[in-house]
Amino acid sequence: MSRILIAEDEQAIRNVLTNILEEENASFVIDVAEDGKQAVEKLKDNPYDLLICDIKMPVMDGVEVLERAVLMSPDTSVVMITGHGDVELAVKCMQMGAFDFISKPPDLNRLLTTVRNALDNNSLKVENKRLRKKVSRHYTMIGTSPKLEQIRQMIDKIAPTDARVMITGPNGTGKELVAHAVHTQSERSKKPFIEVNCAAIPSELIESELFGHKKGAFTSAVKDRKGKFELADGGTLFLDEVGDMSLSAQAKVLRALQEGKITPVGGDKSINVNVRVIAATNKDLKAEIAEGNFREDLYHRLAVILIKVPALDERKDDIPLLVEHFVQQLSAQDGMAAKIFTDDAIKRLQDRSWTGNIRELRNVVERLMILGANEVTAEDVDKYV
Numbered sequence: 164m165s166r167i168l169i170a171e172d173e174q175a176i177r178n179v180l181t182n183i184l185e186e187e188n189a190s191f192v193i194d195v196a197e198d199g200k201q202a203v204e205k206l207k208d209n210p211y212d213l214l215i216c217d218i219k220m221p222v223m224d225g226v227e228v229l230e231r232a233v234l235m236s237p238d239t240s241v242v243m244i245t246g247h248g249d250v251e252l253a254v255k256c257m258q259m260g261a262f263d264f265i266s267k268p269p270d271l272n273r274l275l276t277t278v279r280n281a282l283d284n285n286s287l288k289v290e291n292k293r294l295r296k297k298v299s300r301h302y303t304m305i306g307t308s309p310k311l312e313q314i315r316q317m318i319d320k321i322a323p324t325d326a327r328v329m330i331t332g333p334n335g336t337g338k339e340l341v342a343h344a345v346h347t348q349s350e351r352s353k354k355p356f357i358e359v360n361c362a363a364i365p366s367e368l369i370e371s372e373l374f375g376h377k378k379g380a381f382t383s384a385v386k387d388r389k390g391k392f393e394l395a396d397g398g399t400l401f402l403d404e405v406g407d408m409s410l411s412a413q414a415k416v417l418r419a420l421q422e423g424k425i426t427p428v429g430g431d432k433s434i435n436v437n438v439r440v441i442a443a444t445n446k447d448l449k450a451e452i453a454e455g456n457f458r459e460d461l462y463h464r465l466a467v468i469l470i471k472v473p474a475l476d477e478r479k480d481d482i483p484l485l486v487e488h489f490v491q492q493l494s495a496q497d498g499m500a501a502k503i504f505t506d507d508a509i510k511r512l513q514d515r516s517w518t519g520n521i522r523e524l525r526n527v528v529e530r531l532m533i534l535g536a537n538e539v540t541a542e543d544v545d546k547y548v
Contacts (some may be wrong), residue, residue, distance in 0.1 A: 380429025
């Protein structure tokens with residue numbers, strides 16, 4: 164069911180538009196406004212999927228209605244109605260945020276096509292917003308322990324800058340959550356966040372993955388391909404497990420950071436890139452430098468800001484909140500029945516040593532939700548963990 168508001172001062176046009184839309188889809192809920200002021204009042208009180216708005220109206224014209232609609236109801240698609248000679252103004256309205264415009268008198272096919280496209284656009288905006296919220300929830304750092312609060316405070320300070328960040332900590336502690344938080348709170352948040360798992364890419368392919376390649380650069384290079392640096396242009400490049408990167412790739416990354424340019428494998432022209440690099444590792448990079456496995460100059464380029472993510476054993480006070488979060492997450496994602504963990508069960512989980520950190524805790528919560536009783540007890544923890 165779609166809610167549509169028609170703002171038009173001519174009653175005949177209002178009636179024509181209403182009749183056409185009701186005949187097109189009986190499930191449409193149509194409201195009308197006789198002038199711009201009335202339209203704004205209705206927008207304040209009701210959620211609309213689509214606003215069809217005349218440009219020339221008494222009391223408040225359509226341009227001002229559009230300005231307010233964009234601010235008050237950003238999920239509402241707006242289609243402007245133009246009279247003869249208003250096309251230039253209608254184009255200006257599209258630059259202000261209107262989806263499209265139709266001319267008076269409305270052509271049936273043009274009107275219906277525009278309405279369908281506008282409603283599809285509205286559905287897409289709402290879905291994108293839902294997905295962004297879902298992603299945001301997925302990458303939320305859960306906990307109130309002092310060490311986690313220190314990380315949050317540091318993120319607040321460094322996120323608005325372009326300083327490069329090195330995130331260290333054992334596997335499973337949530338280093339990627341910190342990287343996402345830095346990106347989300349930065350001025351680059353509307354640009355891409357591109358992740359590269361350096362440990363998962365063979366050493367002979369890492370340069371192509373990072374910098375792209377030209378057709379024919381090697382046997383399987385059947386066409387040009389953009390690398391992660393270029394894809395992240397304007398945004399953030401997250402080099403996860405950077406300590407596993409080959410020395411050859413390290414040299415090229417260092418050059419890219421120094422010059423702000425990359426050269427695709429097999430190419431002879433440089434490409435300018437503007438990326439913020441966040442790196443993460445579970446290795447002691449200073450020890451790797453001493454052993455000749457990691458370039459010291461690259462380390463100093465990457466580690467402008469150092470953030471150490473604590474092991475779960477260092478923040479066991481957060482386990483109750485983490486368990487609650489995982490129960491809700493698993494229930495929503497996998498349709499599993501939410502279960503209550505008793506205080507004794509939580510205490511038993513806090514008494515354990517978590518070598519696999521938060522990742523291990525999530526797996527344990529999932530196992531207990533599947534195998535445990537409706538109320539997960541300490542006995543369930545002893546039995547299944």
